[in-house]
Amino acid sequence: MKHCVTLTLRENVGGNSIDGSGLCLSRIIGKSELEISKLSLDSETEDCIGELFDVAVGSSVSRSMVLRGDLSNFHHLAANHHSGTIEIDGNVGDYLGGAMEGCRAGMSGGRVLVRGNAGKQAGYRMRRGEIFIAQDAGDFLAAHMIAGTICVAGNVAGNVAGNAAGKAANHVGYGMRRGSLLLATQPVLAANRFSGPIPGSGRWIRLIEPVGDQKLDRMLAEMAAGNCVTSRGDAAAGGVGEILWTG
Amino acid sequence: MNSRGNSTDLRINGVKIEAEFAEAFDMKATRIIITGHDRYWVDQAAMSMTGFGTSVVGCGIEIAVEQNLAPEQTPDGRPGVSVLAFAVSGSELEKQIPLRLGQCVLTCPTTAVFAGSHESADDSNAEAKASAKRIPMGKSLRYFGDGHQISKVVNTRDGDARYWRIPVMDGEFICQHDVARVSGVGGGNFILLGRDIDAVSVACRAAVDAMRNLPGMITPFPGGTARSGSKVGSKYAGMFASTNEAYCPVLRELVPTKLHAGENCAMEIVIDGLSAQPIAHAMKIGISAACQAAGESGLLRVTAGNYGGKLGRHHFHLHEVMS
Structure with a gap:
């Protein structure tokens, strides 16, 4: 059995934006509850993890961290993630798995599961790994993505928590270089950036291990069975990434 | 009786x-899983892959089908076979496996190739895993994609697994990056x-x-x-x-x-x-x-x-x- 750390948000942090990049699995794993509580949340503040979260250390079949609560104000979560699993039992803020300012790449491996909504720029400059979002994702999903896999079982073109009400999420796959974006709904794609829809080619999706979320797993199974179409791009950036949606 | x-x-x-008594020797070995759309194509690929593989004396390796695999036993949920290959040296396996996969399985309609052997239980630490000998599969065959191939790293319980998706005339040929070399x-x-x-x-x-x-x-x-x-x-x-x-x-x-x-x-x-x-x-x-x-x-x-x-x-x- 391997280490599993559970961080439960104690209270609503209000409207303050918080840099969540410090909630890094490799920084936390293997430490005691007390040691984790004393770790600083990020380099700019003196807040410790223990001031905002209840910490529990247990065991699991995989190296993992579970975050519970509404983390809509926590941005850049999993920015440095490279192995193991991070599960977020709630919403997350912007730049999930995305590169920090001044960095060329975001997460470089492992798996992130969000059971709620994700904010803007999820997977920005993501290098490798898997992001699963069970609900909706915000604007600029997979923007400048380098490689990896992002799967969204909710909406990417409707109202999303964290967005201004009524504003449609857009710019899906903007500047995408490579990687795979799997969507439950057909995205709005610029014709000069992405190819026309190509039927099939979802067989490789069977290789993805089940996520443990009914909605996501059902969607993946449907796509793996061939019920999907693909669009390649972003051609404007010389990219050959792929956006697949059930159809 | x-x-x-x-x-x-x-x-x-x-x-x-x-x-x-029978006298046997230490060899280098590996296991490869071949899947296909149906049993016919799996058997065709396996037959071709294991042809001219009777003896290391003249064939370089000894290779044959180990078992037929039901869809629930394969990584992509399709019918398959596991193939075992043996050679006197690791370098001979590294030469023969990509060659046979390229000529016999990549060419066979609907097939996909996966690693069937993994590091021994003793190699559970990351350092040992990294130094374990690997035999190239997709690592070599990907170049057939002429730049259109796609690398896909999938997170598994045992760590990351890399696959190559190579465009071919019936869709995509999916081939795992490499396979562990084990003793036999x-x-x-x-x-x-x-x-x-x-x-x-x-x-x-x-x-x-x-x-x-x-x-x-x-x-x-x-x-x-x-x-x-x-x-x-x-x-x-x-x-x-x-x-x-x-x-x-x-x-x-x-x-x-x-x-x-x-x-x-x-x-x-x-x-x-x-x-x-x-x-x-x-x-x-x-x-x-x-x-x-x-x-x-x-x-x-x-x-x-x-x-x-x-x-x-x-x-x-x-x-x-x-x-």
């Missing part, structure tokens, strides 16, 4: 099991001797049928059987192996023979395994089946081939195997 008069007299269904044992064997071809042929088929689909072993020769049992060396320079005249019935009056009176035909079943245990188990199953099938119709004796015990460190004594 087994009967044992004394330590050197073991009979099964009237067939004498000689107090001999090659050259387990038993020799069936009988009154005539009919008796020994029936015995061989029964033995190979009984051993088919046993895990961790293969019988790489045609129909699992070799009629050209060999000895090391030859009178001709450059020949590594030549006919084992001691078991050739047409030479019994010309050279020292190991054939007993009434034995006019001998055939050998050669077994390679991922360890000694599956070979020993297969020998027991195979010998029992052969004796039951042809003990009353002309199969007279079972023996085994060895080199005096000085060349290979794995010795399979027939009486121990059958106990």
